[in-house]
Amino acid sequence: MQNTNKASAISKFLGTYGILVMLLALVLVMTLINGISFLSLSNIQGILTQGSIYGIMALGVTFIIISGGIDLSAGSMVALAAVVSSSFGQLATASNRIFPFLPQLGIWAPLLVALIFGGLLGALNGAMVAKLKLFPWIATLGTFYIARGLAQVITAGKPVTQLIPSYSKIGGKIGILPVPALIFFICVAISWVLLNYTKFGCDTFAIGGNIGAARVTGININKTLITIYAFAGVMYGVAAFVFAGRVLSVNPGAAQNYEMSAISASIIGGTSPMGGKGTIWGVIVGTLILGTIRQGLTLMAVDAYWQQIAEGAIIVIAVIFAMMREKPRN
Amino acid sequence: MGKTKNLKELMANNGTYVILIAMCVLITIVRPAFISVDNIMSVLNAATVYGCMALGMTYVIISGGIDLAAGAEVAFAGVLGASFGQTATAAAGKVFPGLPELPFIVPVFITLAAGFLIGAFNGFLISTFNTPPFIVTLGMTTVLRGATLLITGGQPVSNLTNGYVVLGQNLFGVVPSVVLVFLVLIVVDSVLLRRTVFGKSVYAIGTNERAAAVSGVKVPSRKIIIYAFSGLMCSVAGLIVAARANAIHPGAAVGYELIAIASCIIGGASPSGGTGSIRTTVVGALIISVLRNGLTLLKIESSWQTIAVGLVIVFACALDVRRNSSN
Numbered sequence: 001m002q003n004t005n006k007a008s009a010i011s012k013f014l015g016t017y018g019i020l021v022m023l024l025a026l027v028l029v030m031t032l033i034n035g036i037s038f039l040s041l042s043n044i045q046g047i048l049t050q051g052s053i054y055g056i057m058a059l060g061v062t063f064i065i066i067s068g069g070i071d072l073s074a075g076s077m078v079a080l081a082a083v084v085s086s087s088f089g090q091l092a093t094a095s096n097r098i099f100p101f102l103p104q105l106g107i108w109a110p111l112l113v114a115l116i117f118g119g120l121l122g123a124l125n126g127a128m129v130a131k132l133k134l135f136p137w138i139a140t141l142g143t144f145y146i147a148r149g150l151a152q153v154i155t156a157g158k159p160v161t162q163l164i165p166s167y168s169k170i171g172g173k174i175g176i177l178p179v180p181a182l183i184f185f186i187c188v189a190i191s192w193v194l195l196n197y198t199k200f201g202c203d204t205f206a207i208g209g210n211i212g213a214a215r216v217t218g219i220n221i222n223k224t225l226i227t228i229y230a231f232a233g234v235m236y237g238v239a240a241f242v243f244a245g246r247v248l249s250v251n252p253g254a255a256q257n258y259e260m261s262a263i264s265a266s267i268i269g270g271t272s273p274m275g276g277k278g279t280i281w282g283v284i285v286g287t288l289i290l291g292t293i294r295q296g297l298t299l300m301a302v303d304a305y306w307q308q309i310a311e312g313a314i315i316v317i318a319v320i321f322a323m324m325r326e327k328p329r330n
Numbered sequence: 331m332g333k334t335k336n337l338k339e340l341m342a343n344n345g346t347y348v349i350l351i352a353m354c355v356l357i358t359i360v361r362p363a364f365i366s367v368d369n370i371m372s373v374l375n376a377a378t379v380y381g382c383m384a385l386g387m388t389y390v391i392i393s394g395g396i397d398l399a400a401g402a403e404v405a406f407a408g409v410l411g412a413s414f415g416q417t418a419t420a421a422a423g424k425v426f427p428g429l430p431e432l433p434f435i436v437p438v439f440i441t442l443a444a445g446f447l448i449g450a451f452n453g454f455l456i457s458t459f460n461t462p463p464f465i466v467t468l469g470m471t472t473v474l475r476g477a478t479l480l481i482t483g484g485q486p487v488s489n490l491t492n493g494y495v496v497l498g499q500n501l502f503g504v505v506p507s508v509v510l511v512f513l514v515l516i517v518v519d520s521v522l523l524r525r526t527v528f529g530k531s532v533y534a535i536g537t538n539e540r541a542a543a544v545s546g547v548k549v550p551s552r553k554i555i556i557y558a559f560s561g562l563m564c565s566v567a568g569l570i571v572a573a574r575a576n577a578i579h580p581g582a583a584v585g586y587e588l589i590a591i592a593s594c595i596i597g598g599a600s601p602s603g604g605t606g607s608i609r610t611t612v613v614g615a616l617i618i619s620v621l622r623n624g625l626t627l628l629k630i631e632s633s634w635q636t637i638a639v640g641l642v643i644v645f646a647c648a649l650d651v652r653r654n655s656s657n
Contacts, residue, residue, distance in 0.1 A: 070464065132648040135601050137396070137464045139647070141588060145640035152633035260472060263465065273462050305480040312472030319466060320459045 019270060019285045026289060030296035043295065045178050049171075049246070051291035052184035053078075056239040057262035058269075058283050059191040060122070060232030065266055066195075067228050068208040068275030069129060069136035074236055074259035076147035077121050081240035082250045083151045085114035086160045086167075089244070094162035098155060107166040110244070114237035121147065122233015126226035144259075151252035159251040163244065170245025180242045184287075187238055192280040194231070204228055208275030257311075264315040265290050273322050290314070346597055346613045353617065357624040364627060367504055377619035378512040379404070379567045379583065381612065383590035385519045386449075386563030388611045389556050390463075391594050392523075394536040394603025395456065397560045399467040400587035402474035403448055407561070408568025408578045409478050411441025412487040415494055415572075423488055425481060434493025441565045441572075448474065449561020453554035471587075478580040488577035498573030508570045515566065520608040532556060536603030585636075592643040593618055600650055618642070 031038040057074050064071050083098075090097050092104035121143070128139035172179055195201040203224045206214040215221055239258075244250050269286025271278030293314065297307050357364045383400050390397045397403075413425035415437030448470075455466050500507040523529040531552050534542035543549045567586075572578035597614030599606025618639065625635050 070462075072464075072468070128644065128648075132644075133651045134644065134647050138591075138595075138601055139644060141398075141591075142640045142644035142647075145585065145588060145643075146637050149633045149636035149640065153631075153637070157633070257472060260468065263468075267465075273465060303480070305476045305484075308476030308479070309473050310476075312469045312474075312476060315469035316455065316461075316466055316473070319461045319469070320455070323459050323461050 019268065019282065019289065023285055023289050023292065026292050026296075030292060030299075034296060034299045038296070038299065041176060043299075045173070045176070045181075047288070047291040047295045048181035048184075049178040050294065051265075051287045052178070052180035053239050053243050053246070054258055054261035054265060054290070055184050055283070055287035056187050056235050056242065057258060058265035058287055059187055059280065060235030061259075061262045062266045062269075062271050062278050062280070062283050063191070063195065063204055063228050064136070064232050065263070065271045065273065066208045066275060066278040067204050067225065068211065069225075069228075070263070071125065071140045071229070071232060072137055072259055073125060073140040073143040073147055074232070074262050075255045075257055076144045076151070076259075077118065077233065077236045078240045078243060078255040078258055079250075079252060080147040080151040080154075081114050081118045081121065081237045082244045082254065083155055083160055083252050084117050085110040085237070085240060086163055086244040086250045087154070088113045089163050089167055090160065091162045091164055096158065096161060098160060104164065107164065107170075110167075111241055114241040115234055116237070118237020118240060119230045119234040122236065123226055123230040125233070126229025129229065130222040130225040148252075155252045157252060159249045160244075161249045163248055167245050167248060170242060171248070180246065183238060183242055187235060188280060188284060191235075191283075195280055200224065200227060205276060208277075210276075260311065260315055261290060264311070264318055267315070267318045267322050270322075270325075272326060273319055274326060346610055346617065350613055350617050350620065353620050353624065357620065357627065361624070361627045364624065369623065369627075371504060371506060371509070373616070373619045373623045374509045374512075375506050376623065377615045378508045379570055380586045380589040380593060380618075381512050381615040382515060382563050382567040382570065383560075383583075383586060384593035384611050384615050385515055385608060386560035387587075387590045388519075388594050388599060388606050388608055389523065389532055390560045391591070391599045391601065392536045392603060392606045393532050393553065393556050394539065395463040395553070395556070396591065396601075397449075397452065397467050397557060398464055398587050399448075399452060399470040399474060400560065400564050400590055401583040401585060402471040402478070402587075403445055403561050403564035404568040404571060404583035404586060405578070405580060406448060406474045406478045406568075407441045407445035407565035408572045408582060409481055409487055409580055410444045411437040411565070411569060412490055412494070412572045412578045413437075413481060414440050415490050416487065417489050417491050419489070423485060425487055431491060434491060437491075438493070438569065441569050442562060443565075445561040445563075445565020445568065446558050447561070449564070450554050450558035452561065453557030456557065457550040457553040475580070482580050484580060486577050486579040487572070490572060490576050494573045494576055497569070498576060508574065511566070511570065515563070516608060516612055519563075523608055528552070528555070533604060536605075538604075588643065589618055589639060590615075592639060592646060595643065595650060596646040598650070601647060614646075 037043065057078065061071055061074060087098035088102065088105055089107065089110035125140055125143055128134050129136050170179055174182060203219045206219055207221060207224060243255060265286040266283055267273060268289050269282030271282065297310060363369060383404065387397060387400060414432055416424050418431040452467055452470055455461060456463050497507055502510055531547045534547055535549055535552060539549060571582050593614035594606060594611045595601060596617055597610030599611065622635055625638060
């Protein structure tokens with residue numbers, strides 16, 4: 001009796017903090033392999049900077065997955081939003097301006113464009129899911145191609161370069177904190193409040209838990225779904241803005257497969273692939289786990305192809321574990 | 331009055347055929363060169379690779395699943411097989427430098443076996459752990475692309491043996507041999523789907539998985555076979571890609587899974603499973619091929635073609651939803 005109590009207490013503890021234990025174990029293993037330098041400030045900064053882009057995306061993706069959907073277009077959306085927004089942040093003297101008629105604008109312009117344009121793109125996904133009643137994976141697979149194609153068309157296949165100097169500050173640091181990480185934490189705070197303390201967050205869980213029941217209780221399903229995808233789009237916009245600040249030369253073919261990292265981070269963090277369950281702090285841990293694995297493999301000088309294989313394997317394994325967690329509930 | 335009703339019925343039953351014919355007529359009016367034998371063969375030729383993929387995908391979609399790894403399966407199976415089909419003189423770019431020149435049957439067998447086994451593994455992951463097919467196969471895409479790059483070190487596999495050359499370049503009259511392969515597969519897959527117990531069980535699983543299980547269909551093992559079959563069809567596509575260019579790049583067939591899926595759905599297979607047929611999938615594949623050929627003849631650049639395919643899939647799915655809700 002006491003034993004089963006103990007066992008259930010342990011499994012409860014692992015259920016709640018399991019991924020945190022996993023993160024710590026992973027950091028320990030990577031430190032043992034790569035030496036104590038793995039815990040150095042610059043390395044931790046590296047993990048945070050790297051992780052923040054798909055971490056920000058994962059926040060938006062998490063809302064979508066909780067609502068029972070999926071977004072395969074996230075990477076293409078980031079590329080398109082990055083290309084379009086950074087076109088508003090080119091130097092007046094740049095030789096390859098996408099919009100030659102624009103004067104040189106402040107950093108606010110690309111940021112605003114990224115947020116609004118990202119939100120619109122997301123709303124488009126949401127409208128297809130809500131109004132056209134398309135399966136989310138089909139609708140977003142369609143926009144995956146459309147957005148990528150548009151990014152190519154707008155830039156004529158060439159990268160957007162010669163950005164205004166303030167852009168490089170986005171990829172820089174304030175004190176010891178990388179700016180991308182700071183932006184990630186701001187997005188985390190916003191997402192956390194939205195998911196846990198608003199009617200919108202409540203409705204998101206309700207739709208993912210049981211869409212029929214949600215409809216009966218009077219939730220405006222269409223409006224909520226469109227808002228969910230639009231919010232995710234805004235997050236992609238932020239990610240696109242940060243991305244442009246980091247690379248300073250935005251290629252229309254950029255951010256390929258980023259949707260995979262975002263989905264991985266979310267599901268590793270405990271978001272149920274079947275919808276209805278997920279937490280923001282889980283996304284943070286999921287993002288850090290993914291970042292630790294990546295940084296560790298890079299330091300171990302693992303071949304880039306093997307890293308790619310590992311990343312695909314991680315998402316498959318994460319989904320398998322997620323479905324095994326799911327079983328007791330059904 | 332009666333006429334409009336007839337027209338409606340015609341569209342409802344044969345809509346995809348009408349669209350295909352209308353497109354051909356329209357393009358011919360604008361660009362008469364479309365209707366030449368050469369161009370028609372090139373339309374068919376262009377359809378073979380994703381057409382083969384779409385044949386396997388039809389089984390998967392009817393069963394209520396999806397195989398987003400299809401494009402990566404084409405590249406993996408094609409590249410692995412081609413590595414065993416390089417000429418002895420291809421010393422510099424040989425994947426396995428120690429290998430003598432092998433008879434064509436060896437690379438063919440390895441290609442097909444690789445596709446079948448990878449597909450079976452997908453099916454195993456999906457049926458054993460009850461995981462959503464699109465996430466698992468998306469993850470497998472990354473794994474397979476990485477593995478393909480690993481095999482070749484990022485380089486294309488070229489200088490393939492005579493068997494590849496014959497398959498890729500021989501004509502039977504005016505018909506390229508790869509088109510002939512495609513036609514044979516259409517017939518085989520169609521019979522398999524319509525006339526066998528296996529085919530019936532594919533529909534049963536897609537219509538109502540629980541009911542199928544209760545009525546004695548071994549759902550998990552059937553699912554493994556369905557995905558393995560899709561992998562097998564993709565490996566044929568891989569063989570064709572390699573044969574046509576006498577080389578295959580590890581980045582081959584990127585995004586082709588979307589075109590294969592679009593072919594099925596334009597043809598009328600429902601993404602929710604239970605409906606679809608080989609015949610309509612082939613029409614769907616031809617519609618896309620004609621569309622792309624037409625866009626090329628009209629000198630529209632390839633980025634717009636990517637966008638067009640994306641739009642077509644979304645519209646086809648939206649139409650499918652309308653169809654289902656009106657029934």
